[in-house]
Amino acid sequence: MKFLFDLFPVILFFIGFKLYDIFVATAIAIGATIALIIYAKIRHGVVEKMLLVNGAIISVLGGVTLLLHDKTYIMWKPTVLYWLLAAVLLIANVFFKKNFIQQMMGKVLNAPKAIWDKLNMAWVLFLVILGFVNLYVAFNFSESAWVNFKLFGVTSIMFIFIIAQTLLLKQYLIEPVENKEEK
Template sequence: MQIITDLLPVILFFIAYKKAGIFAATAVAMISTLLLIGVIWLKRGKIDKMLAINGAVITVLGGITLLLHDKTYIMWKPTAIYWIGALALLFSRYAFKRNLIERMLGKMMTPPAATWDKLNLYWIAFLIGMGILNLYVAFHYSEDDWVNFKLFGATSLMFIFMIVQVFALRAHWVEQNQPPA
């Protein structure tokens, strides 16, 4: 369910782009993200931090895109999100001594501390790389190629990255009905 809600604004952006262009798609992404935040807040009474950050980034960069009628700003949006995520992982680990990856996955797996640190660094590197790749595609390929990459390429790379981790860490997964050792 979480994956669907995370991808919904991207899918709606893609559909709107194909039907009406980049500026209509930007407006749709902004509205759908803010509506999603509102619905989740009404259902749960709280909003995930990354969704709130995504809402803020899409509102600011999407708003600038529409105000200036310049697609450059919306094309920076995925990179901004990736790099904010990388910075959050980096600062939480080294400034606050908290590994966010461990906090998210700690109930599902029990690798040694060094493995958590490596996993955190892999995510930081991956997110930085995804930000660079987004900018490369955005400014070296057509707008249509970038929109297709945003939905299909970036999403596929994210899933592949996660699947590789699942297989690499399968020995550390905790059985659902057993308490962690």
């Protein structure tokens, strides 16, 4: 469910693009992201930092896109987000000895520190590469191809990356505690 929640602005961006153009889609994505932030605050009393960062990036780069009527800025948005996240993961791990991947996945994986560090670095490299791939598609293919890639390509690549991790790390998966009711 959270996955669809996170994809909501991207899906609306895609629909807005298909029905109108990239500028209407950008305005819709900004509005959808702001609506998600407001919803999260009202519903849960707190907004995840990642959603706030995404909201700031889409608002700034999307706002510049709309102001200058130049699609370049919105096309950079995914790359900026990926690279910022990669930098946070790397800096937190190297300089502050905090592994955010471990903090997020520690309830489902029981792995040694070396594995967590490798997993963190895998995410850093993955996000950096994904940022470059976004730029390659954005500036070497049609606008429509980029929009399709943004929704379907990135989602598929991310899904494959997560499945590959799961298969490689299956020995460290924590078994769920089963409900041992008497029969």
